[in-house]
């Protein structure tokens with residue numbers, strides 16, 4: 001790469017949001033995607049589930065176009081039909097919820113490469129200087145100057161940090177890819193309980209042929225003193241009665257650690273000619289830590305707005321990004337955050353979780369997993385203090 005390049009648009013980070021932004025960006029715009037990884041999307045730091053289009057219509061009912069969720073078969077390693085959600089006392093909810101289990105690395109790299117825009121790999125951004133004329137992204141091996149910058153660099157966004165707006169509420173997670181997993185491959189499994197996933201949840205996501213993503217989200221401050229995420233994942237695999245039945249012959253193929261943002265999204269995602277997109281702006285369905293669909297949509301919306309700016313020459317139009325993505329997604333994000341806030345209150349102890357779960361039906365859990373708030377949860381802020389008396 002030359003020491004310095006000048007472009008119209010720099011996409012800082014080519015994960016889900018960055019790949020879908022590049023995909024939507026007009027080819028006559030001189031753009032570059034920049035990513036620190038040698039191979040886009042790899043290693044996969046994700047459970048890789050993406051709801052079917054019909055589920056997306058329930059989850060994000062305000063979307064105008066759902067065609068992004070016509071996920072091509074070649075990106076899919078498995079399809080699942082149900083979510084099984086198990087509490088600490090073994091109470092299980094089974095919910096109809098169709099998911100693609102995607103090959104996320106393949107999806108990111110193909111979508112980005114097919115966009116036709118230049119991509120700089122193995123290029124870590126070490127400093128971002130936002131300027132009105134041309135902002136500067138300092139890389140380890142050069143400088144990229146760009147008129148518009150899209151910060152798509154994930155939960156630990158350097159772009160958001162440079163703008164001093166980074167959200168800091170994240171749940172650390174640890175995940176193994178395992179083989180010889182003996183679960184129903186039609187089902188995504190979720191488990192809650194302080195012993196395995198203090199303040200978060202644990203999962204088994206079958207990728208097909210006995211391979212699965214097996215992981216835990218774990219907040220150390222909510223766990224017993226001396227406990228940690230690795231011990232929790234090992235217990236989940238070897239000892240925990242509700243999960244170890246599926247994992248007793250399983251073997252680790254690879255492992256990752258990463259963080260999931262679990263906050264409300266940023267109130268302002270446009271700063272001059274810089275946009276923050278996806279995890280960088282905490283655009284997630286926080287109660288389940290899902291950010292693939294929201295990042296796909298946000299990347300696509302950002303691309304359309306940037307195209308409009310270059311077509312019209314009116315860069316003030318960038319401001320409309322805030323309004324556009326909020327109209328499509330904010331309602332679901334706020335409902336998810338409300339559910340997550342209730343969860344934070346009841347997840348202090350396994351007894352408390354089990355007691356509250358007794359009040360929920362499969363239908364309630366269906367609503368919860370679709371980021372809808374059942375009536376019982378709407379009145380929970382009043383009910384919870386009463387319940388806690390007993």
Ligand SMILES: Cc1cc2nc3c(=O)[nH]c(=O)nc-3n(C[C@H](O)[C@H](O)[C@H](O)COP(=O)(O)OP(=O)(O)OC[C@H]3O[C@@H](n4cnc5c(N)ncnc54)[C@H](O)[C@@H]3O)c2cc1C
Pocket residue numbers: 012013014015016017018034035036037041045046047048049050123124125126152153154155156157158173174175215258259260277278279280284289290291292293295
């Ligand atoms: C363990 C785990 C499991 C998850 N499971 C699911 C799931 O099953 N379904 C779901 O919907 N969501 C899931 N999520 C959340 C989901 O993965 C994210 O919300 C989503 O990937 C966000 O996309 P993004 O493009 O904003 O960020 P990312 O996909 O994280 O992409 C950011 C990109 O920026 C690059 N980058 C970062 N810093 C720099 C830098 N300084 N210089 C250059 N490049 C940089 C990175 O290499 C990366 O390619 C999970 C998250 C975790 C951690």
